[in-house]
Amino acid sequence: MDPLSWLFGKKEEKLPNQQAVDAEEYCRISELAKKAGSVNGRHHTTYTEEIRRLKQAQKYPEAVALLLKLIDAVEAQAKIDGFGLAARYYDHLIIVYRKMKDYEKAEATRQRYLNNAAKLLPRQDL
Numbered sequence: 001m002d003p004l005s006w007l008f009g010k011k012e013e014k015l016p017n018q019q020a021v022d023a024e025e026y027c028r029i030s031e032l033a034k035k036a037g038s039v040n041g042r043h044h045t046t047y048t049e050e051i052r053r054l055k056q057a058q059k060y061p062e063a064v065a066l067l068l069k070l071i072d073a074v075e076a077q078a079k080i081d082g083f084g085l086a087a088r089y090y091d092h093l094i095i096v097y098r099k100m101k102d103y104e105k106a107e108a109t110r111q112r113y114l115n116n117a118a119k120l121l122p123r124q125d126l
Helices: 003-007 023-036 044-056 060-081 088-099 103-119
Strands: none
Touching: 023 060, 044 060, 044 088, 060 088, 060 103, 088 103
């Protein structure tokens, strides 16, 4: 319940499939998700500039290797925190595969995103 609702005595409305999560549980879930969303000790969100540099330098094999690790981290984090699946690294990987003229892997990456995005919809209880 948010502080203003508590202050003014409003009850929090919940949908039937939602569960209340207390602050301690939320912090625990957040920490687990942060660890799951990390690659080489860094959270996946800190790699954007590195990916851009690799693509610009046309170091495609290195970019592919890093992007695959980042996608695994994004999926692992989404399974834990339930905030949905970030598409950024899938998009980058598809672009790199297309530049390498590997259209089958580009399509497989697109399908991987679509399959996982459908399973990992954002949670409603946090």
